[in-house]
Amino acid sequence: ETGVTQTPRHLVMGMTNKKSLKCEQHLGHNAMYWYKQSAKKPLELMFVYSLEERVENNSVPSRFSPECPNSSHLFLHLHTLQPEDSALYLCASSQASGELSYNEQFFGPGTRLTVL
Amino acid sequence: GQNIDQPTEMTATEGAIVQINCTYQTSGFNGLFWYQQHAGEAPTFLSYNVLDGLEEKGRFSSFLSRSKGYSYLLLKELQMKDSASYLCAVRGPDRGSTLGRLYFGRGTQLTVWP
Numbered sequence: 076e077t078g079v080t081q082t083p084r085h086l087v088m089g090m091t092n093k094k095s096l097k098c099e100q101h102l103g104h105n106a107m108y109w110y111k112q113s114a115k116k117p118l119e120l121m122f123v124y125s126l127e128e129r130v131e132n133n134s135v136p137s138r139f140s141p142e143c144p145n146s147s148h149l150f151l152h153l154h155t156l157q158p159e160d161s162a163l164y165l166c167a168s169s170q171a172s173g174e175l176s177y178n179e180q181f182f183g184p185g186t187r188l189t190v191l
Numbered sequence: 192g193q194n195i196d197q198p199t200e201m202t203a204t205e206g207a208i209v210q211i212n213c214t215y216q217t218s219g220f221n222g223l224f225w226y227q228q229h230a231g232e233a234p235t236f237l238s239y240n241v242l243d244g245l246e247e248k249g250r251f252s253s254f255l256s257r258s259k260g261y262s263y264l265l266l267k268e269l270q271m272k273d274s275a276s277y278l279c280a281v282r283g284p285d286r287g288s289t290l291g292r293l294y295f296g297r298g299t300q301l302t303v304w305p
Contacts, residue, residue, distance in 0.1 A: 077233055106290065117195065118234075118278070118295040131292065165233065171290050178290055179224060182233040 078102040079183035081166050087189045088156065096151040096186045098166030106171050107149040108180065109141060112163040124149060125171060156190045163187050193217045195296035197279050202302045203269050211264045211299045213279035221291045225253055225264045226278040228298065234278055238264065266301075274303045 079100045088094050100107065109121040123131040124143040138160075140152040149166055167180040194216045203209040215223070222241040226234040240246055240255035240262060252265040266273055276298040283291035 077235065079233070115297065117297045118280075118293075120292055123292065125290075130286070169290060179236040179239060180293065181236070182226075184231075184233045 077181045077183065079166060079168055079181050081183035081186050083186060084184065085187045087191065088153070089191050090156060090158075093152070093154045095153065096164055096188075098149040098183055100147055100168040100181070102168060102170075102181060104168035104170045104181070105146050106169045107143060107146075108167040108169075109149065109151050110165040110167065112165055112185070118165070122151075153188075158190050161188055161190045193281070193283070193294040195279055195281055195294055197277075197296040197299045199297065200300045200302070202304060204304050205269055205271060207269050208265065208267050209269060209301065211266070211277050211301065213262045213264070213296055215260050215262070215279070215281045215294075217281050217283060217294060219284035219291070220257060221282040221284055223255055223262050224280040224282065224293065225262075226280065228276045228278060230275075237277075269303045271303050271305065274301060276300050
């Protein structure tokens with residue numbers, strides 16, 4: 076248990092569906108992240124929110140739309156996905172600090188997404 | 192560009208010692224992390240190095256050489272539960288109050304045999 080929860084854990088959707096992934100962190104952190112993990116590929120950063128403001132969008136297709144209503148919650152809205160978008164989607168959080176410290180990211184268990 | 196390289200797979204026997212290497216070429220360096228990820232679970236933090244040298248934490252140790260762009264994770268007294276994927280990640284430069292992003296390697300799948 077890392078203090079970061081994700082729902083649902085598994086999701087199967089068609090290419091025309093609209094669905095949302097939810098992430099919640101109970102650690103009091105002020106930065107949250109969405110990653111995509113595909114087989115045999117490195118974790119890919121999709122979005123970063125720091126202090127609820129999106130600070131990075133790594134050229135992710137517009138069919139993925141993030142939302143961060145407050146520092147504890149992060150959503151990933153999915154629309155018109157492609158089969159190649161099937162992957163494990165991981166959420167993470169961290170505490171930004173000016174001091175030299177780990178500031179490691181704490182990951183949720185992920186949502187296993189299958190697009191048919 | 193960012194390049195993080197680590198072996199794809201390694202095997203070892205219970206009680207043995209294994210060293211997982213990671214080499215990196217990144218524009219900017221702000222620390223190196225090792226994470227452990229069991230199948231179907233979240234990656235969990237193992238270690239962090241920002242200065243050269245060895246950091247020891249129980250059965251796990253991590254080493255960093257910034258001049259060589261090289262790190263390794265050393266696992267001693269291997270146990271079956273250590274079978275997992277080990278992810279090397281380099282943190283890029285901070286941007287103001289925003290921490291540098293992490294660049295991950297593909298992960299090393301370690302299998303520990305009895």
